[in-house]
Amino acid sequence: MxxxxxxxxxxxxxxxxxxxxxxxxxxxxxxxxxxxxxxxxxxxxxxxxxxxxxxxxxxxxxSSEEILTLAQADSKQKTLHFRDVVFGLLDCSIVMFLFLPFFGQRIGDVIEEVSLLFLTQSPVYIKIPYLIVVTGLILCGVLTLALQNCSIPFWMKIKGKLSLGLSAIAALIFMISLQPYAAMFTFLFLVIKALMLIKWA
Known part of the structure; x- marks a missing residue:
């Protein structure tokens, strides 16, 4: 039975x-x-x-077969939960860009290190994409952490891809605009996420 x-x-x-x-x-x-x-x-x-x-x-x-099935499902659930926590924390940690000096701006002959909020010398068409990707990553992180137990198929399917996509876009934007510190951190976070997905694929 x-x-x-x-x-x-x-x-x-x-x-x-x-x-x-x-x-x-x-x-x-x-x-x-x-x-x-x-x-x-x-x-x-x-x-x-x-x-x-x-x-x-x-x-x-x-039955023994059902115990095995349940153990596998439980293990998969714990893996997904751990991945969500790591992805969420990495994305939320991008908030440091707003307050720590990760960005360089030229003032006369000197390049000064400033936070994103104090990046005043960059043109608007550069600063707005910075703010959009940083805000997007922070929101993605908050949602990933807050909705860990959400089982809506759309959210389950999109959350990892959204986090990876935003990280890739952020790293690319920072590289193209010659912001090495911000680019290095976003690229490092992207690599960590990619390695986790490969490991648990």
Missing amino acids: EFNEKLQELRTNKNLTQEQLAEQLFVSRTAISKWESGRGYPSIDSLKEISKYFSVSLDDLL
Whole structure:
């Protein structure tokens, strides 16, 4: 008997509706429906709650194949979570460009190091793209960290690509406009992200 059938049998033996069981396990009724129809498995924490609530062991709930499937899914979830944290922190750390002297500007015969907010000698057509990519990266980082548990397919698909794309554009803009420090940091962050994606592909 598969997990979904066992769960359904345990629930009906206790004369519980899906909604009542969901309340006991602190999950949604949709989650119970999904598990009972075999369209997914609960998290490790939810499995522990099910085991405790029905007084059955995890071995009784899951077959060895299901345990392997669950372990793989859990491992993948942890990897994605770790990647999101790293990507989010790297993108958010670009805020330092606004306050630390990563940019050079010529004042007479001297090149002075200033932060992006004090980059006053550069033309507007150069400073605006700087502000756009820096703001974009910071927002991308904040959203990545804030929406770690978001399972909307569009966001899941686009978040990594958005972060990589913005980093690549930022590195290119800083290189073309001869801002070596800003270019070096954005390129380094881009390489870290690319290596992480290659490692976990």
